[in-house]
Amino acid sequence: MKKLWIFLGLVAVIAGPAAAGVLYEIEVTDHGQSAPKSESIQVAVEGGNLKIGIASGGRGKQGEMIFRGDRHEMIVIDHDGKSYHVMDKEALGQIAGQVKSAMSQMQGALENVPEEQRAMIERMMKQRMPKEAAPIKRPRSEIRKTSERDTKNGYPCVRYEVLRGGTKIRELWVTDWDNIEGGADVVDAFEDMADFFREMLDAIPDFGQGGRAGGNNVFEHMKELGGFPVVTKDFNDDGSLESETVLRSAKRRTIDPDAFEPPSGYKRQEMFGGR
Numbered sequence: 001m002k003k004l005w006i007f008l009g010l011v012a013v014i015a016g017p018a019a020a021g022v023l024y025e026i027e028v029t030d031h032g033q034s035a036p037k038s039e040s041i042q043v044a045v046e047g048g049n050l051k052i053g054i055a056s057g058g059r060g061k062q063g064e065m066i067f068r069g070d071r072h073e074m075i076v077i078d079h080d081g082k083s084y085h086v087m088d089k090e091a092l093g094q095i096a097g098q099v100k101s102a103m104s105q106m107q108g109a110l111e112n113v114p115e116e117q118r119a120m121i122e123r124m125m126k127q128r129m130p131k132e133a134a135p136i137k138r139p140r141s142e143i144r145k146t147s148e149r150d151t152k153n154g155y156p157c158v159r160y161e162v163l164r165g166g167t168k169i170r171e172l173w174v175t176d177w178d179n180i181e182g183g184a185d186v187v188d189a190f191e192d193m194a195d196f197f198r199e200m201l202d203a204i205p206d207f208g209q210g211g212r213a214g215g216n217n218v219f220e221h222m223k224e225l226g227g228f229p230v231v232t233k234d235f236n237d238d239g240s241l242e243s244e245t246v247l248r249s250a251k252r253r254t255i256d257p258d259a260f261e262p263p264s265g266y267k268r269q270e271m272f273g274g275r
Contacts, residue, residue, distance in 0.1 A: 021046035021255030022182035025248040031241045040248070045182065048192060049260040066260050069192050074200075077262055083269045084262040092199050141169065143221040152230045153246060155179050160229075162221060167237065172229040180228045181250035194222055 024043040029036050041053040048069025054062070066075040073088035141164040148159040150173065157173035177183040234242045262268070 021253050022250060023253040023255070024250050027246045027248050029244045029246075031243055044253070044255050044259055046255045046257075046260075051259055066262075067193055067196070068260060072192075072196060074196065075262055077266065079263075082263075082265065083267045085269050087200065089199075140164070141221070143224050153248065155230045155247070157230055158227075160225060168239075169235055171233045171235070172225065173231040174225050174227040174229050176227045180247075181252065183228055183250075 022045045024045070026041045026043060027038055028041055029038040042051075043053070044051045050067050050069075052065045052067075054064060062079040064077045064079070066077065067073075068075065071088070073086055075084055075086050077084045141162050144161045144163065146159045146161060150157055150159070152173045152175075155175040156179065157175045160172040160174055161168050162170035162172070228247070229245075230247045232245045234244075236242045
């Protein structure tokens with residue numbers, strides 16, 4: 001799931017209202033395997049809607065993610081299971097309610113409790129909380145624009161670094177919006193999607209945050225980039241390369257409106273065990 005949010009953050013910036021659809025080809029390479037595996041991912045964009053293929057990472061699970069800007073919802077499709085999940089404003093509100101309720105229970109339980117018993121009660125309350133309601137402290141990171149410039153896959157780029165606790169966790173080669181096909185119209189849609197993910201992470205603090213060092217929230221600095229990351233590299237704690245994504249092509253295409261809906265016959269599943 002982590003790689004989905006990492007990849008999603010990288011391609012979200014190319015979504016935007018355009019007169020015609022745009023089809024992007026992005027190569028995703030997983031360096032976490034003994035033999036790095038590369039996959040080609042398609043991103044279809046039209047208006048405020050986009051569909052993104054999900055890299056399997058060599059695990060065989062095939063899926064897609066659809067962001068409906070017009071309905072302010074996200075649809076995650078599982079082709080193996082012929083099913084899909086929908087995350088919308090109602091679901092986010094209900095999950096946020098679970099968080100608030102769970103925290104209220106914990107605070108009430110800790111009132112007037114001797115200090116030596118507090119740790120035991122905290123453990124008990126956390127076990128009773130839904131996983132999505134368990135509060136975590138997301139680590140902060142900072143982004144730095146360097147003076148280094150280079151051409152990456154034909155695009156003039158500037159290098160950025162993302163650091164957490166003084167350690168580089170990501171490197172991005174960013175080109176101006178105008179250099180990308182369909183990129184001139186991306187800002188409003190990108191901000192809409194970024195806002196959606198902020199709402200999601202506020203409601204579910206650890207959603208998509210799995211992995212090392214508390215996870216990688218790729219939306220923390222998207223607005224600071226001022227362009228599209230043509231090449232992005234993510235690093236492990238030891239400095240080794242974890243994954244890499246590269247924009248290979250961008251072309252105008254007419255996209256079938258049904259491409260932004262779940263396939264016919266697929267069954268909707270509840271996101272977190274029911275609403």
